[in-house]
Amino acid sequence: MTTMEQLNVIFKTVFDDDDIMITPEMTANDVDGWDSLSHINLITTVEARFSIRFSQKELLTQKNVGDLIRDIESKLAAGN
Amino acid sequence: MRVFSLKLLLFFLSIEILLRVCSYLVPYWYRQAEHDVRRNPVKYIFIGSSRVASSIVPVVFAQAMGDTNITSAAINMGTGHSTLAEHYLGLQKIAAAMPEGLKGVTVFFEAPQGVPSLESWRDSWFHPDNPYLLVNTIGFPDLQLFWMKSTSDFDQKLMVTGAMFSEAIAMQGNGKVLLARMKKNILQNRVKVAPEKVVLSASGNVRTDEAGIQNARRLALNFVKNHMKHERLINIQSSNEMIIKSLNDYINVKGGRLVLYRMPVSSVWNQYYTTSIGRENRNIANDLLTDWAIPMLNPSIKTDDDDFPDYWHLRKSRASEFTQSLAQAYTEFKKKH
């Protein structure tokens, strides 16, 4: 599975919605129930699933799904 | 941009015109008096605060003086929160509106406890609670003096000046007054006079409800307390700047006469002239009045605290009696002078 596909599964689980199809441009406005409180669940689930750890800076500058994927892939590539 | 500016100008002009028309249709205070005296010249003008408003009944006075036009010979310009400067400026308007100026006119001014207000042109020309009274009376020639002499703060002076040019500024917050006056004009002939349930006359902005009376009492007590804390001796050097002197001179020049009268007050105000400063002030005032030859009448009515339900104003039921006793005192005065 690509990163995008793996992330899509996580989204479906966290937001309890089997119909979600993520795109790089997607932001919190596009998903029902994605607010700052559920966002943290998303992040911790992503970190656990991919066994990575984001830095504060990365977390505070991610604006959309595309940024998230980029950071995940750069962490994986760095062998983090 | 040009189109926009023109439309904006048109808009503001329309508002201004509309408000001016309203204001012209329902004039009040000196503007109304100015209007009235053109048709019916007046002989007796009463000026002062709301105390004057509630204690003088013009029709009774004219009748007691034996005048034929009892409804228009006397007018009561007393209003709450008015200052002597405003009355001076207002009298200018009245003098200009009558064919012979103030010839044969007597202006009566109250002297609570025998001492009239000795306000100076250097004080604020208006009471902060009602700057619109000044707007009602001030004219363009007076503006220069207003800015130079009076000590109100800049924002308020700006507001008064602005109100002279723009009716929109002058009408600020006056919706209630406008509505009340329109209602009065429309209902004039159909208004029923309320029976003697009301103890105070509502004219001159006096509150006649129970809460208002209680409030006024508190205010009176605070007022006196404050005065006693900041008691000062009258400054004789500045007597030339006293408005009452200018008023006397002006009225005389215009052919009229200024007369003061002792205004009865409740015992709350007794403290004013019992201290040494107070007594000295009373003497200074008396001397000044003698120097300026301003007569002081002494109406023979007897009052007590019961006659001042809110500590400030005379009870409505005694107003006619007071007016008559004042007329009597004036008649006797005229015989001797």
Next chain:
Amino acid sequence: MLFNSLKYLLFLPSVYVVYYFVGERVRWCVLLAASLLFYAALNIPYLPIVLSLVALTTYSFGIWLDRAESHRSKRTLLWGGVTANVLILVCMKYLPFLSSNLNTVSAWFSVCNFSPAIFPTLVSIGVSYYVFQAISYLIDIYLEIEKPELHFGYFALYLSFFPKLLQGPIERSSDLIPQLKNRYEFNYDNMRFGLLLFTWGFFKKVVIADRLGFYADTVYNDVHAYTGLSLLFGTYAYAFQIYMDFSGYTDMALGSARLFNINLTQNFNSPYLATSVADFWRRWHISFSRWILDYIFKPLQMRWRDSKNWGTAAALIIAFLISGLWHGASWGFVIWGGLHGLYMACSAIWKPYQKRLYKALRVEKTPYLKSWQIFITFNLVSLAWVFFRANSLDDALYVVLNLIHRPVSNRIIDMLIGTGINQYNLMVLSISLVLILLVHFQSGKVRFTNCPTWFRWGVYFLLTLWVILFQAEGAASFLYLRF
């Protein structure tokens, strides 16, 4: 100077006229000079100095931050810049509060007999707002989502732009600076809309908010004289007063800025129609809550994400305590913030169960649920307002404990009359509120500019005359000015 003063009504068009006729290159000077003049008109000499200090410090730190190479030096510079700004804010607003509390604490422990320094209470109008802007600017540079502004004039204007100088909105540099740099071209719609918005804000403030203030003030300035429903109505009146006052100011600010083709951020979005306290904060003082969200809550939440919901709850409480404290140096504000933090924290923990409950009761997505949620949220928020408004903690506790007491008289009219609100004021207030509701429900359906000319001009006339004639007596200054 205040927006609802004659001075400003003369100032704004004068500034616009000058702005319009000067060359494009000097326009920022005009705005900057006007903003300084505007600030100086408050007659508090040290304020423009504080503004200059904040501007110079932040401008310098911004540039150094960007030039710094190592991560560590960046961090140091960030903390340096932020601390400098926070220190300025603390000195202006919190010294007397801090010192008096320190004295109380040391008295309890009878620790060291140091004589308390007496700190003068300084006026800090506007400082809270532009210091927050400065801090957001520095943090955005640190996070590399913004580049520092090299032109000091534009930077200073970003902080001091007069429509938003005294009470916000708190603007992000990425939103405001590009707009300031845009070439100005006369835009008929912006002029028209700007003036209309300004008048509308004026209306909300001088006709509605000030009148509601009569009632709220009468009750809150002497709470012990009232009980039961009077306290409740007094609190509701205050809730609407502060909304009308602040959103009125915001409309006037946005309207003023619009004349210069500048769109400031919306600060309000029908806050009392919120269905939860979280939703309320997405609709009330939006620029401020977004600031708290981005620069305090999110970083804390991220830092403590391993503690799951408890981490979030802690971050919420701290974020809201700071929100409370930002409003002023008093325990009332801190408790107000703390209450909101508590509401949010509880909601965060309770949310999943809540969803299940609604599903079980089958009330999800029904209008009844929505009305219920709005009602509950409004009351929770009003309860917090008690602490915000009360003149002392004592008063606040009295109000809270006596809200559900039997009133002295059962007649609502008696309760109202006792507090000095009269028939005339009630009538004007009611009509005005009806107008507000009308506009609210119509604005979703019909675009005002599409209405026929006679209708639009009718509205302009009615609104202007209404504002002129029915201004509440005794001009009161804006409530959010002192924060």
